[in-house]
Amino acid sequence: MAGKPVLHYFNGRGRMECIRWLLAAAGVEFEEKFIEAPADMEKLIKDGRLMFQQVPMVEIDGMRLVQTRAILNYIATKYNLYGKDAKERALIDMYTEGILDLTEMMLQVVISLPDQREAKISLLKEKTKNRYLPAYEKVLKSHGQDYLVGNRLTRVDIHLLEVLLYVEELDSSLLAPFPLLKALKSRISSLPNVKKFLQPGSQRKPPPDMKKIEEARKLFKF
Amino acid sequence: METSEDLEKLIKDGRLMFQQLPMVEIDGMTLVQSRAILNYIATKYDLYGKDTKERALIDMYTEGIIDLTEMMLQVVTCFPDQREAKISLAKDKAKSRYLPAFENVLKSHGQDYLVGNRLTRVDIHLLEVLLYVEELDSSILDPFPLLKALKSRISSLPNVKKFLQPGSQRKPPYDEKIIEKAKKIFKIQPS
Numbered sequence: 001m002a003g004k005p006v007l008h009y010f011n012g013r014g015r016m017e018c019i020r021w022l023l024a025a026a027g028v029e030f031e032e033k034f035i036e037a038p039a040d041m042e043k044l045i046k047d048g049r050l051m052f053q054q055v056p057m058v059e060i061d062g063m064r065l066v067q068t069r070a071i072l073n074y075i076a077t078k079y080n081l082y083g084k085d086a087k088e089r090a091l092i093d094m095y096t097e098g099i100l101d102l103t104e105m106m107l108q109v110v111i112s113l114p115d116q117r118e119a120k121i122s123l124l125k126e127k128t129k130n131r132y133l134p135a136y137e138k139v140l141k142s143h144g145q146d147y148l149v150g151n152r153l154t155r156v157d158i159h160l161l162e163v164l165l166y167v168e169e170l171d172s173s174l175l176a177p178f179p180l181l182k183a184l185k186s187r188i189s190s191l192p193n194v195k196k197f198l199q200p201g202s203q204r205k206p207p208p209d210m211k212k213i214e215e216a217r218k219l220f221k222f
Numbered sequence: 223m224e225t226s227e228d229l230e231k232l233i234k235d236g237r238l239m240f241q242q243l244p245m246v247e248i249d250g251m252t253l254v255q256s257r258a259i260l261n262y263i264a265t266k267y268d269l270y271g272k273d274t275k276e277r278a279l280i281d282m283y284t285e286g287i288i289d290l291t292e293m294m295l296q297v298v299t300c301f302p303d304q305r306e307a308k309i310s311l312a313k314d315k316a317k318s319r320y321l322p323a324f325e326n327v328l329k330s331h332g333q334d335y336l337v338g339n340r341l342t343r344v345d346i347h348l349l350e351v352l353l354y355v356e357e358l359d360s361s362i363l364d365p366f367p368l369l370k371a372l373k374s375r376i377s378s379l380p381n382v383k384k385f386l387q388p389g390s391q392r393k394p395p396y397d398e399k400i401i402e403k404a405k406k407i408f409k410i411q412p413s
Contacts, residue, residue, distance in 0.1 A: 086266060
């Protein structure tokens with residue numbers, strides 16, 4: 001087995017955080033090479049190491065993978081967190097994509113211009129409350145099991161926990177009407193690898209502040 | 223879906239997990255989310271590579287194609303006064319980022335297909351988007367001989383050839399009428 005996976009990104013959550021979570025939950029140690037200046041990004045591009053001149057990029061098992069979903073899919077398969085068959089994978093994919101849509105909305109809030117932020121936060125809270133949280137509460141209610149798919153831990157339980165923590169950062173009262181989600185959040189948080197990742201000193205990144213957002217804006221030119 | 227009432231009924235009947243389309247009923251499931259649907263079909267019909275590493279390449283390439291397709295969708299859903307700029311952006315990214323990336327893949331192995339020396343889903347996704355970039359600019363493929371060759375080859379596969387013919391379920395390019403109708407049904411706000 002080659003060495004540890006190496007994650008190339010800036011030192012913030014952005015589009016790499018879900019990958020960090022999945023690796024951590026799978027108990028996989030990983031290294032991070034932080035992009036700190038535009039020159040770092042330019043070098044990666046010039047060296048031809050980014051297929052679409054974009055990060056996240058993860059060096060793993062001799063590959064240089066870009067595209068968040070490609071990276072997540074590979075890790076999930078490798079560490080057996082992607083369900084037992086095609087139908088379970090279909091459910092996992094469907095649920096994961098909803099979570100990624102919600103996470104994308106949150107990312108848009110973070111990078112939005114100040115005069116748009118109020119409106120975007122309102123929309124985000126509305127969709128969270130009326131579309132996404134009810135959908136996952138309903139899944140748990142429908143089968144009464146401890147995990148979203150297949151009665152055992154899969155990637156989507158980790159993705160869901162991550163986004164539930166972000167929902168709470170946004171507005172801690174949003175989860176109140178969803179007892180099954182709250183229970184899942186508690187259960188998954190207690191799994192040893194997850195518990196470790198949630199502790200201070202892990203590679204988990206903090207919420208972005210204005211400084212971090214400006215840093216990302218300079219590096220990624222948005 | 224002909225009217226917004228059609229969409230509202232689907233939502234009311236609880237058949238859309240996130241109240242959105244596309245939705246595909248297949249093998250007893252009601253699947254939403256394009257990628258979930260694509261992944262299931264590709265697996266079922268053995269168009270998703272032979273192992274995890276091939277799947278990783280297929281996913282990486284597919285995601286790039288989806289990013290480019292999304293850029294072109296923006297041309298359709300944006301405010302009219304932004305359209306020129308969005309078309310420029312899509313063409314520019316196609317020419318400088320995406321087309322070269324896929325030309326390089328073909329150059330690197332010299333094979334007839336993008337992954338694993340046989341047809342997989344990503345060859346189909348690529349053909350589709352190559353046809354769309356040509357609709358934007360008919361000369362855009364000129365600097366990319368391997369992409370042109372792949373386009374030709376994949377277009378000639380029997381099932382694909384059939385789909386390319388008039389009368390198939392392939393949908394035509396957008397016109398103003400179709401765009402307006404979609405915006406009404408999906409209540410799309412330009413962004």
